[in-house]
Amino acid sequence: MSTPSGLSRRRFLQTSGALVIGFYVAPRSGLAAMQAPAAPALPDPNAFLRIGEDESVTVILAHSEMGQGVWTALPMLVAEELGCDWAKVRAEEAPAAPVYAHPAFGMQMTGGSSSTYSELDRYRYAGAVAREMLIQAAAEQWKVDPSACRAEAGFVVSGDKRLSFGKLAAAAQKRTPPATVKLKDPKDWKIAGRPTKRLDSPEKVTGQAQFGMDVRLPGMLTALVARAPIFGGTVKGFRAEKAKAVPGVKAVVQVPSGVAVVGEHFWAAKLGRDALEIDWDPGPGADLDTQRLREEFRAAAGTPGTKAAAAGDVDAALKSAAKTVEAEYEVPYLAHAPMEPLNCTVRIGADGAEVWTGTQFQTMDQTVTAKIAGLKPEQVKIHTMFLGGGFGRRATPTSDFVSEAVQVAKAAGGAAPIKVVWTREDDIHGGYYRPMYVHRLRVGLGADGKPVAWRQTIVGQSILEGTPFAPMMIKNGIDDTSVEGVADSPYVKGTASHLVDLHSPKKTIPVLWLRSVGHSHTAFVMETFVDDLARAAGQEPLEYRRRLLSEHPRHLGVLNLAAEKAGWGRPLSGGRARGLAVHESFGSWMAQVAEVSVASGRVRVHRVVCAVDCGICVNPAGVRAQVEGAVAFGLSAALHGELTFKDGRVQQSNFHDYPLLRLNEMPEVEVHIVPSSEKAGGIGEPGVPPVAPAVANAIFAATGQRLRRLPFRLA
Amino acid sequence: MKTTRPTMYGRAAISSAAVLAALAALLPAASPAAAPSKEEGVAAFETVRAVLQHPRCQNCHIPGDAPLQLDDGRPHTMGVVRGSDGKGAPGLPCATCHGVTNPPTSYGPHVPPGAPTWHLPPPERKMVFIGLSSGEVCRRLKDEKQNGGKNLDALFHHMAEDKLVLWGWSPGAGRAPVPVPHDELVAKLKQWIAAGAPCAP
Amino acid sequence: MKLNVNGKEYEAAAPDDMPLLWVLRDILGLTGTKFGCGMAQCGACTVHVDGQAVRSCVTPAASVQGHAVKTIEGLSAPGLSAIQRAWIEEDVVQCGYCQPGQIMAAAALLAARPHPSDADIDNAMSANLCRCGTYLRIRAAVRRAAELAGRTA
Known part of the structure; x- marks a missing residue:
């Protein structure tokens, strides 16, 4: 049996009688602009599940568990086809290996709300092939035809004969995998498609779950890194005497990102870092200033950019329009601020390196680690720990927090594993932010109130520029993540004359995708602006959207469902008002109705009714949880989130000045799922985009104030 | 590092001895002189009022149930409430975050400050100072129904010795201390009391 | 020490x-x-x-x-507390990183108020952040924990 390089054979075969199985499934089309990987020459039969003699079924996850529930959803897919007892199902993270490459993205990673839908086939096939091999093993033992056998609840059954999976596993492993298997029709699902509680709850409520931060190894040391206070800054010189005098400090070493203090534990390293004296060369970003950025972006928004979408003669159409509406929008830089600060533990040995961390980008981490340590990728073992939140921050194209930890371990030398820990201040100051954007719109309406000309300019840093993804994902100068939700908007596409253009100014600020990426700002702009258009057209916002979206049944489906469940149009008491938004992202459709009141200058969001169409739904309980959480995430950005720069420095540092939504601000959330047999879409992110516009529209309904900047600041 | 720092849960051993010594020095010194006039008493109270209406004091002497924080008196984050005894919400007392001393400076500039028995006045006698005139503060301060049954002597000792009050002069990094020196407050208090604790109209 | x-x-x-x-x-x-x-x-x-x-x-x-x-x-010892069982029954956790702190805060609340009102829950639990946004389920789990504890008491 072959194993892919870098995979320990023993890992999968250590349980005697283990059945491990896996194979290659052709990539789905249209998932992303990235190229699909070439089919591996030898599919690895070990990769995706293991059946133990104790009847346990361990599903091996090609994706990281960061709260989104792959620890439960992917095992559900396997169990559905395998026919095992759900109570016996476990999960574990896969090592980094080519066999675990994302079916569409070609590298091992977690992101884009794609884990469940991209694995819908591969994990089901893994279960189905295993089932057939178990059945063959039983049939041979019983001398019956396999067609007379079936798998149910962890047994192969034929007439009055039954054998457990655990007893059959060793024999099944020797069988030749079937050339073809047929997957169940989702309407016949017994496990998948049903609300299922998380498998990772017991360890997470007892403190036993192991996050990257919790890694403890014999002889391990902890390091903190002093990084440049200004992006692009570099170390001119430093004095380490005082730091080295701190009890417990073992070493002070320079690395490309700054100066690392290595100590016996966090506290020694922290006090050591406090005692460092560093002269920084501030570099070209020393005068970075949010007010100036704002002026620069606004000026750029008045000039033509690179075309992202165009049709007709927009200038002529604007001139002849019955009415024109204009507006300018702005959203700030945002930090992901996952609750677990970044961290990474590295051990560099003579014949290889090991990395323990919570990451969304295993392939990148493995490659980068190998390069820095002077190893081959297969000599680098990545241990994916639970992620204490990701939201995109743990998916950096530069592998920033992993590569830095490898640099520290390399510079420190020695055999001791080193854990680099970021403080919260390091996290907030650490860059890789959702970029600031300015949008300017000028839309002309026809006599019937519908748009006849749509002109929109977007200004903001490109996330992909300068990354390894740029050649694949920046097309004709357009970073799709800057314009998604606008360039492909049904409002824009439905307007005969339209022009969407983009400026991507280069700045020293590292930027990155944050939960819902471009949709985190474009939905806010589009859905509040459409409310303004409705008003300009003298039409009711729901009716107006229905007219504009009349040829988009899935938009209409969620729009109507949310409106009905929220009681749209029915009177509200207590000074409350409603606002509506609908947006498609990551292959799913989401409408939300927010109920809001404004008192003493404060916005209070009472209730958010959500309707989602995510196609085939694997775990409805997980879908609900993701949408509830997305509402909280969207509200943090809408009500609180803002990073600003002054004299080159980020002015915020921790949760006292970069506040997140708290429990007493959490509205009631209802989640209504549209029953669907359509292609499955994503669910981790689509709940975020409609939150800010739904709330903004409700604030407008309550107060008459149209807020076009995030976070909301009432006049 | 100090090893004699008071323990968080043990008896607080802050050096109140120094304060008492200062008081002892002040109290007899004033006795031979004639009692100050009412005008002098009212003038002396102005200093007391300025202290009580400094953010270090008035942030917790608030009309509602949500304390304020920092020098600009913004609402305390986290929806913190007074609670039935002034010590916070059930399960989330002030002491969950506020220890009996300010944390060591190595903990950073934004950590919650601490002093023994960190609390607000209880809800039945809130002792609000915010937005009141000098006369109003004065009358409220003296009103034993509102001040927790404190006569002038008890009031004096509260402001002269209470460790939570004294924290206002050493509030830790990032917070302005009460600008009036504490011994000046004590002297003015004494003068005011000696004048018969008069209040401006 | x-x-x-x-x-x-x-x-x-x-x-x-x-x-x-x-x-x-x-x-x-x-x-x-x-x-x-x-x-x-x-x-x-x-x-x-x-x-x-x-x-x-x-x-x-x-x-x-x-x-x-x-x-x-x-x-967590010797067995799961009512609070932890409630957390599992309400399917509270997502990434799970904040949850030990949430659960310890809830335990302190329930010790002080065995039958907390909604306001008690908001007041006691708003000093614990959850970036995944599990707040609704935290509220529900605290209520359920109070029920579970009442049943076994």
């Missing part, structure tokens, strides 16, 4: 001003208590000292000598 954690006596070689959080995690190996902010803003580090919720990240370890410290590990 001598510490009593989860009913067990420990001798920890740590500087007196080292925060209890880091003594628990890096010296005693009790990693269930989490580091989130280091300044009592997020509640991930919540433990109990003599039954009261305390932010271990701003509490000098030396200051709790002679007092009983309880961590999430102590709450």
Whole structure:
């Protein structure tokens, strides 16, 4: 049996009688602009599940568990086809290996709300092939035809004969995998498609779950890194005497990102870092200033950019329009601020390196680690720990927090594993932010109130520029993540004359995708602006959207469902008002109705009714949880989130000045799922985009104030 | 590092001895002189009022149930409430975050400050100072129904010795201390009391 | 220094001003208590000292000598507490990182108010951050824990 390089054979075969199985499934089309990987020459039969003699079924996850529930959803897919007892199902993270490459993205990673839908086939096939091999093993033992056998609840059954999976596993492993298997029709699902509680709850409520931060190894040391206070800054010189005098400090070493203090534990390293004296060369970003950025972006928004979408003669159409509406929008830089600060533990040995961390980008981490340590990728073992939140921050194209930890371990030398820990201040100051954007719109309406000309300019840093993804994902100068939700908007596409253009100014600020990426700002702009258009057209916002979206049944489906469940149009008491938004992202459709009141200058969001169409739904309980959480995430950005720069420095540092939504601000959330047999879409992110516009529209309904900047600041 | 720092849960051993010594020095010194006039008493109270209406004091002497924080008196984050005894919400007392001393400076500039028995006045006698005139503060301060049954002597000792009050002069990094020196407050208090604790109209 | 954690006596070689959080995690190996902010803003580090919720990240370890410290590990022994069962039944966790702190905060609330009102829950639980946004389920789980505890009492 072959194993892919870098995979320990023993890992999968250590349980005697283990059945491990896996194979290659052709990539789905249209998932992303990235190229699909070439089919591996030898599919690895070990990769995706293991059946133990104790009847346990361990599903091996090609994706990281960061709260989104792959620890439960992917095992559900396997169990559905395998026919095992759900109570016996476990999960574990896969090592980094080519066999675990994302079916569409070609590298091992977690992101884009794609884990469940991209694995819908591969994990089901893994279960189905295993089932057939178990059945063959039983049939041979019983001398019956396999067609007379079936798998149910962890047994192969034929007439009055039954054998457990655990007893059959060793024999099944020797069988030749079937050339073809047929997957169940989702309407016949017994496990998948049903609300299922998380498998990772017991360890997470007892403190036993192991996050990257919790890694403890014999002889391990902890390091903190002093990084440049200004992006692009570099170390001119430093004095380490005082730091080295701190009890417990073992070493002070320079690395490309700054100066690392290595100590016996966090506290020694922290006090050591406090005692460092560093002269920084501030570099070209020393005068970075949010007010100036704002002026620069606004000026750029008045000039033509690179075309992202165009049709007709927009200038002529604007001139002849019955009415024109204009507006300018702005959203700030945002930090992901996952609750677990970044961290990474590295051990560099003579014949290889090991990395323990919570990451969304295993392939990148493995490659980068190998390069820095002077190893081959297969000599680098990545241990994916639970992620204490990701939201995109743990998916950096530069592998920033992993590569830095490898640099520290390399510079420190020695055999001791080193854990680099970021403080919260390091996290907030650490860059890789959702970029600031300015949008300017000028839309002309026809006599019937519908748009006849749509002109929109977007200004903001490109996330992909300068990354390894740029050649694949920046097309004709357009970073799709800057314009998604606008360039492909049904409002824009439905307007005969339209022009969407983009400026991507280069700045020293590292930027990155944050939960819902471009949709985190474009939905806010589009859905509040459409409310303004409705008003300009003298039409009711729901009716107006229905007219504009009349040829988009899935938009209409969620729009109507949310409106009905929220009681749209029915009177509200207590000074409350409603606002509506609908947006498609990551292959799913989401409408939300927010109920809001404004008192003493404060916005209070009472209730958010959500309707989602995510196609085939694997775990409805997980879908609900993701949408509830997305509402909280969207509200943090809408009500609180803002990073600003002054004299080159980020002015915020921790949760006292970069506040997140708290429990007493959490509205009631209802989640209504549209029953669907359509292609499955994503669910981790689509709940975020409609939150800010739904709330903004409700604030407008309550107060008459149209807020076009995030976070909301009432006049 | 100090090893004699008071323990968080043990008896607080802050050096109140120094304060008492200062008081002892002040109290007899004033006795031979004639009692100050009412005008002098009212003038002396102005200093007391300025202290009580400094953010270090008035942030917790608030009309509602949500304390304020920092020098600009913004609402305390986290929806913190007074609670039935002034010590916070059930399960989330002030002491969950506020220890009996300010944390060591190595903990950073934004950590919650601490002093023994960190609390607000209880809800039945809130002792609000915010937005009141000098006369109003004065009358409220003296009103034993509102001040927790404190006569002038008890009031004096509260402001002269209470460790939570004294924290206002050493509030830790990032917070302005009460600008009036504490011994000046004590002297003015004494003068005011000696004048018969008069209040401006 | 001598510490009593989860009913067990420990001798920890740590500087007196080292925060209890880091003594628990890096010296005693009790990693269930989490580091989130280091300044009592997020509640991930919540433990109990003599039954009261305390932010271990701003509490000098030396200051709790002679007092009983309880961590999430102590709450989990011998079996799951009603609160933890409620957390599982309500399917609260997502990434799970903040949840030990949430659960310790909820335990302190339920000790002080066995049948908390909605306002009690909001007041006691708003000092604990959850970036995944599990707040609705935290509310529900606290209510359910109160029921479960009432049933077994």
